[in-house]
Amino acid sequence: MTVALAGALCAGNGATLRLRERDAAAEASLLNRLAQDLLQVTPQVSIDGDDALLLEIGGCLRLFRGLDALLSRVTALCTAQDVTATLALAHTPGAARLFAVHALDTRPLYDDAGHADIPGLRQALAALPVQGLELDPRTEESVMQMGLTTFADIEALPRQALGRRFGKTFTQWLDRLTGVAPDPRMAIAPETFFVRELNFLDGIVHADGLLFPMQRLLGEFSRFLRHRQLATQHLVWRITHSDGSTQEIAINTARPELSPARLLALSRIRLEGVQLPAPAETLRLACRQFIPLADSDAVTNLFGAAGNEDNRDDGIAALIDRLRARLGDRHCRQLAYHDGWRPEAAQRVVSAGAGTAVHPALPPLLPSHLARRPLWLLREPLRVLRQGERLHWRGTLTLLDGPERIDADWWSTPLARDYFVASHDDGVLYWVYHDLLQDDWYVHGVFG
Amino acid sequence: MAYAELCCRSNYSFLTGASHPEELVARARALGYDALALTDECSLAGIVKAHQAAKSCGLKLIAGSLFHLHDPDHPAHPVRLVLLAPTRSAYAELSGLITRGRRRSAKGEYRLSLRDLDRLVRECLLVWLPEPPAGDPRLAATASASLAPHLFAQGHALAAGHRGRLWLGVTLAHGGNDTSRYLALHELAVALDLPMTAAGDVLMHERARRPLLDVVTAIRLNTPLAQLGTRLTANAERHLRRIDTLRRLYPPALLEESARIAARCVFSLDELRYEYPRELVPEGMSAGDYLRTLTLAGMHTRWPQGTPEKVLRQIDAELALIAELKYEYYFLTVHDIVAFARAQGILCQGRGSAASSAVCYCLGITEVDPARCELLFERFLSRERNEPPDIDVDFEHERREEVIQYIYRKYGREHAALAATLICYRPRSAVRDVGKALGLAPEEIGDGLREHPLVRELLGFPRHLSQHVGGFVITRAPLSTLVPVENAAMADRTIIQWDKDDLEAMGLLKVDILALGMLTAIRKTLALLPAGDGRTTLAMADIPPEDPATYAMLSRGDSVGVFQVESRAQMAMLPRLRPRTFYDLVVQVAIVRPGPIQGDMVHPYLRRRAGEEPVHYPDDAVRGVLERTLGVPIFQEQVIKLAMVAAGFSGGEADQLRRAMASWRKSGELEKFRAKLIDGMLARGHERAFAERLFRQIEGFGEYGFPESHAASFALLVYVSAWLKCHQPAAFCCGLLNSLPMGFYSPSQLVQDVRRHGVPVLPVDIDHSEWDYQLEALAKGDGPALRIGLRQVAGFGEDAARRLVAARAQQPFANLQDLKARAQLTQAQLAALVAANAVQRLASHRHQGHWEARAIGQEMPLYAAQQRGDSDALHDGIHLPAPGETTDMLADYASTGLTLNRHPMAILRERPPFDRCLRASDLQRLASGRFARVAGVVTNRQRPGTASGVLFMTLEDETGNVNLVVWEATQARYHRAVLDARILVVKGTVERKDSVIHVIAGHITDASSAFSGFDPASRDFH
Structure with missing residues (x-):
């Protein structure tokens, strides 16, 4: 189903469609954690694809005193990680995976001591449809074009004839799946600590x-x-x-x-x-x-x-x-440059040494307007009184240069200010602005 | 105080400027500027629109363009420069420079250097816009040229080549260091001895446009607004400002200088004159004489028995008018192109209003016989229209490229180019781009945003230029002296920067070289028929006219494959209209269209034709216009004529009305004419009811009304294709299938239709099929059969087909291995043939075929011995069971898109619920209002824009098609099935009008799961 169709159906039903991107990294991480946990059950845990784990449990049954106990331990460990898992048992790793994918319950084919009903398992495997064997798409299409519908149909054909048509990889897969050839899997290593x-x-x-x-x-x-x-x-x-x-x-x-x-x-x-x-x-x-x-x-x-x-x-x-x-970590901070026209937002305080970056984050070439900025900005701009043509703030301010008009952020909190460099009676240079939206004047910073 | 804005970009600087040229012009005028220069970047694409706006409001417009020129001595510092055109020759320079920069670059880009400027520019005026380098704050403190050495060097280089025409432009936009910048630039100007001028570097017409300016910046940089930081402009000052504001910012001398520069510019686009290529006329003859000669020759060909008197008069009148308006060359150019096509055996035919011209008929440009039709030449060409004629010619779609290349070869790439099409923001793209700019999540970006003010503003904004479908401009002087030429996306194609509206406004002529699939189909069909008379092929002119059997077939609604009348709506109209003569076809073509349907013309016409309603004409003048269409205005010309005779419109006013009709949806101009029309008619004694109804019909017409001549051209093709279908169904179907994609129907539907008409169809077969569909003779005396071509096999290409045919000619294929080897097929190609069941002689059925084909594979050393010769080895002793009927049918569809065996519905009919469903042919027995349960494969979904959200669906079964009507409420109830299903079971009510049957759907069930994996393509129209 395409996104467009899904959207149309939702719209038709008055429902809202939410799209989420698949987080492959998170999935892999979860699978790894679960795999590590399952090492408690058997040392032979291997990861199969991006959605399955293979556990070789033949050697562990005695420890757990029976198959049911072992299986419930596995289920418990999965639940602890908030994972819903489908379990399946089989005589080969490949068959186990396919049975799990098809949610086939093969537990009845085993006794509690772990002895298997091999003919039963073979039958279950034989009944699987060709589309469910996870063949590569071209092989699958080819097999189906020959009218073969189940695994049994494939098994019925002479192996050499199959190999001629589908290659050695195919026959080797066949052998591993049916148990004729071994299918050793790489067990994961326990995490370092x-x-x-x-x-x-x-x-x-x-x-x-x-x-x-x-x-x-x-x-x-x-x-x-x-x-x-x-x-x-x-x-x-x-x-x-x-x-x-x-x-x-x-x-x-x-x-x-x-x-x-x-x-x-x-x-x-x-x-x-x-x-x-x-x-x-x-x-x-x-x-x-x-x-x-x-x-x-x-x-x-x-x-x-x-x-x-x-x-x-x-x-x-x-x-x-x-x-x-x-x-203490909380008390060590550093300044980072944030690109934007709003002067008070041009710097951010971040944790010192955040990540692996040691230097404060500076672009290679500073935008030229930064050269006109005062060194110090007041945390809160201070009101300036305006009488006619004169500006009063602890004395008189005389406008020297400007205006630099900053008119930004219309989509969030609009900002419209004309900034001037002003000199004060005491000779200090201040950075002063006229708030165009409220028609007020403020001192915002100090030069030098 | 005078001021002229010399640096101003519109939204034709794509995704940089935020205002339309018209808005900029209007604002400049309102502000009282002396002049406005439109200077889009390396482009004159918006200049015509600006020119028209400037003319109508009385503003002086200067043509110009902004450039970033590469300086090889300072590659990191491009030279920013505006060029203005003071005279016609300067304009040619400008256009030539733009062309040079664009033609050597990829589409949408340009590359120009200072050297190009020096070599190509002698007269343009230059306004240099130097910027102190970014990141160098020291320039703020002291102004010294030595701190920006590259600026001095660049200024020096510019002055060396262009002194006297060069200014240093200063933009003051409240940047904070305006004073120090000005001082620095002043010092630079003094050092270089250059005059200074004010230049706004304008990006929008008013301050309030600022949000959109930021949005287009966000779109251009593909970054949401919140993340752009200082890449957005700091403020909204770069707009057309009031003069008193400018006076406060700039020294008066700089403002005055801008006006002085503007005064030097006297060029107006009105000076551009179009000139035709000369090559066409033989030595010693004038164009007019040559045209007359050709026309006379054409007259003899068309009417060997002598030209009718009425036509002679018309030809004389036309030639006189053509001479008076000096359009001889235009006709000669088009004639030359058409003559080339004919010489190559390419079918072609003029369409549109040109078909009203008897001269065009004589020249072979159009095929509408003035002796047989009532044509209005004024629709095509008239004094009052004051605009050049517009000839559109349809060519066979598969061979149109040959004609295009001919034009390029004959006139040269310098003199011929395609017109541009301006791709603008439509609702969906505007919503998407504004949503992304605003940083909304994907699911929030939907139809709800359509009303957002920024989206509404962005609608109609240019995005980029693309090539027009086929509109060619051909000139005598190099095109680039008239309008810049740039590269299109397709290789080897060039476009001019103006679109067809611009061309019309500027009086430049274009010829539309269009593609029509039916012409290809007709030619291919004719090629299959015996010609007789010692000729090799039959021509369209050989088709006997007014054949009763053909009209009878059409009157039954049997029109699958016939030009224009094969759609659902047309097919439903045919049995009600019952065409009996050629003119009926002309009416049919024009009437079954959204405009006339909405304007309520169709039903009155049908009623009057059936004699159910009497026809009254208020006076003889109106009778003269409407008699031939039973009092109902159906053609554009009738509306125009009515406006003139009944409401007293002059020819020019009537023509304005026609234009307003053509674009009323966009401009709402039509309202202005309402009062004039109705009052005019009342004044002449017509009834208000009649006047109101006429106006409503005009509104309904809208942009969909056909000119009569156009309908007549099309009707010709309707008749020819209908005659071929009627008398040569196998050949016609073959020609159609070999010309796909085109038309309304899929190969599957065409094949089913031709089989129902008694033509046997043979499956694709490696021993008999060619690439194309072919006719095969069966038993003596029987008609031909249609053999499916290899082109119908998915995954099998024309090259492979050629090899196969060549190999089999030497010797029939012995087995699959032989086939693969001698035809040099890949494994996939062989598998494609097996999947299409084309190898039945070699491998009895598909399963076995795949089993054996796969065994051939790559060279496998272990089995090499077995691969030699012995074909038995291919099956390895295995004989697989044959596929069942359903599997075969599904495989037929998967590999060829059709089946020659039982229709899927025939297979399904054996079981519930299909066993209780009626077939399409059964519906014929039912009267209106009866209940019916039907089932079929969904082959068509159509949502015509006119009717109230209703959806038409077509269900196909083994006997034919069922037309479903699904009202909105029903669609809502069965939403999923309607959108998605491939097989439906529908319960509904029969609705019947004459022999046309629809089923109104009441209950819809998706039955697609009856066949898993069944996926026939449905054609969906919206």
Whole structure:
């Protein structure tokens, strides 16, 4: 159905049509999460296409004490991720997928111990229509043009004759589907994570006493990262106190890091603000978010010596990190340029080091009108009194240059102002405007 | 104080300017400007509209254009420049420069450099608009040429070539640094010793247009408004401003200078004179003499027994008028083109008002015989009309390109080009683009936006130029001295920047080279018929006129394939109108159109023809005009004549009325004539009722009324195609099928119709079919059969067909492998033939055919041994079951779009609910008002604009077609089925008028699931 037809039908029924774009990335991410979770059921989880997971459960049945128990565990894990899934069992991965796609319930063909009724499964496979075999469209069309309607029709033909017509890929597919040939699938790997703990028999009373253990853990962490060629921007320290309470310290960096020295420096700064309500018994370092080194522009100094900060960018990044660490993320901000005619909207305040950008966002060539802007803008423009030809604001203002007329945003909050450079009695240059919509005068900024 | 705006762009600077040229002109006039220069970017596309507006309001208009010129020494800083045309020769320079820049670039673009300027411009006036470079704030502080060295260099280069005609233009638009900019430019002007002038760089006629200016910017940059930031203008100052405002902004000297520049410009577009190419006339003869010679020769050909007296008088009158108005060359040009076509055996025929001309008939341009028809030459050419004649000629659609290339070859690319068509914003595109600019979500952009003020403003705005269908302008002097020429989207095509309204306004002549599918079909049909008399082909002139059998066939409504009268509406009219003579066809063609239907002409005419209503004429004058159409005005000429004889309109006024009729929907001009017409008629003693009715009929006519001569030209083709269908149905169907796409019906419908007329149709077959459909002789004495051509096979191209035919000529194909190898077919092409069941001799049915064909495939080393020779190996011992009837039928439709076996409805009729449905032929037994249940394949959906939202659908079954009428309420109730279904079961009421039957649908069921995968194409008209 085309969008146009759908729209016409909705309009005819007085309904509203809403269009949403498919988010393939979100779908893939969900599938991955679910796959990771299902590792609890079997180590052989593989992703099939963009909409299915294959679980090889033959070896796990004993652990779960029966097929039903295993299947309900799988269903529960899916529900926990808010996913509605169709499950199917079969003797080959290909058949399992097709049965699931067609919502064929093959559970009755198995007993609770997992023994299969192979002839029954073969029959179920044979009954599938040709259009439901997920063949590539040209092959499918060709098969149907020969009058073959079900898988049984295909199976009935001599294999060599089929191979002659549809090629080796087809016969190999056939063999894998029917179980004549093996169909090994690549199992997913469990996600990387790093968690290490250190216990202190005597308990550590002062926060700075945690520095040395931190250094040790960071050293291990750094080796872990190097071995896998990974870096990170986020790790979490957890301190468990003798009274059972815990506190967490999050370390965030502006750029992907793997240097233990820098991470330690940041951790040290954070530690300065930490109070221990009771002696610390355990220190844990956990990290689950990694960025491959190849993808990041983390500084990789082969010889790893500390203090080789020759890259200016790197220096700023480190500074921002330290400031954020000391002052807290919320208190570190920077200005960014926003393109628009409304003067008070031309700058935005964003989180410092937002994303991987270190510099404030500036276009390569500044628009020329910016040169005429004052350095300081008042947060709120201040009313100026107008008497006849004179402007009064804490003295007299004399208009020097202008007007610069800004007439914008008619589609949202209209703005119509004539801006002038005005000199004040005290010699200071102000940026003054005449609001054309309200016929008022204001001081908006100061030059110099 | 005087001021002239020298830099002003309209919406013909596509998606940059925000006002129509007419608006700019009107505003400049209202502001009291001395003059306005229209300076669209590298374009004169809007100048004619501006010129007409300026003439009617009394404003001086200067022709000009804005350019960004490339400077090779400073490639990052193009030179921004306005050129103005003070004289005719300067105008030619300007037009030539624009042409040069556009012809060397892709459509819609231009490339010009300073060198082009120096080489091509000697007389134009230049207003240079330098801008201090962006991003350099230092210019604000101190003005020094050394800070902008490129400006100085560019100014120097310009002055070197054009001193005395060069000014430095200053635009002050409240930019904030106006003072410092002015000082900098002043210093530049002094350094270069150039005079300065004020220039507004105007983009719209009034401040209030600013939102639309921003919207078109958003559209041009394909970015929503909210994200454009400073790419939008800072303020709305770039409009035509009041002079007292300008006085406050600019030094008086600069304003005065603008007026002085304007005063130097004395060129008006009225000076453009059109001249015909000279080559046409032989040495030693004048154009008039040559025309007379050709006409005389034509007279002898047309009337070998002698020309009728009435016609002789008409020819004399026409020739005298042509000579007086000096249009001889025009007729000679058209004659030359038509003569070329005839020499190539291309069928052609003039249409439109030209068919009123006896001279055109003698020259062979038109085919309407003045001896047989009542023609109004004034409709075509008259003193009062003060406009050139407009001859449109239809050519065979498949060969029109040959004629076009002939024109280019004969006159040269410099002297011939196509007129442009201006593509403007229509409601749907306006809604979409404004919606996107405003940043609305896709689902919010719908018909609800149509009333938005910005959408209404954008309606009618030019978007781009495209090539006109076939309107050629041919001139003696190079075209580019008259109007700029640019590249069209099609390769090897050039267009001028003016459209046909502009050409008409400027008095330039164009010839319309149009395409008509029926001409192709007729020629192909005639080529299939024995000619006799030792000639190779029959000609249209050989068709015997006034054949009773042909008229009888038409009166039965049996008109599938016949020109103009094959549509549903026409077919329903034929049995009521019952044409008996040629003139009846002329009326039929003109009357079954939205205009006359809306104007309530049809029913009175039918009633009077049936003798149900007496005809009265208020006086003899009116009788003279309306007698031949039974008192009902049907043709445009009648309306014009009536306005003259009954309401006292002069010829010129009547012609204005005709134009107003033609465009009344757009301009609402017609109202002005209402009072004049009615009062005029009352004054002459006519009844008010008659006058009011006449005016309503005129309104209904609107733009749809046909001139009588045009209807007559078409009626000729109606008669010829009807005669061919009646007497040579197989050949005619063959000619039609070989000329598709054209006409109203699909191949499936044409084939079914011809079979119902007793012509056997043979399936596509590799042993017998050619690319085209052919006639095949069957048994001796029987009529020919129609053999389906390979062109009907989906996925099989003409090249493959050629190879196949050539290969089989050497030797019949032994098996599929032999076929593939010798005809050099790809696997897909072979599969296409198998799918069309064209290889039945080689592989008994489709399933087996595909099974075997697939085995041939690519070279497969493992099976190479088996591929050699032994055809048994192709089936590998497998014999698949044959397809069932339904599968075969579906495959027929999928591969050829038609079936020669049982119609799908015949197959379905064996089961419910179809077994209780009537067939199309059964409906003949029913009287009006009876209940009927019918079913069929949906082949047509038509929503005529006239009637109140009603939808006509056609259901096809094994016996013919059922016409369904679906009122709006019914459509709403069965919305989905109406829009989407391929097979319907409908319960409704029969409505019957004479032998025309419709079923008014009451209950509609979608029965498409009866065949899964059934998808015959339905033609949908809106």
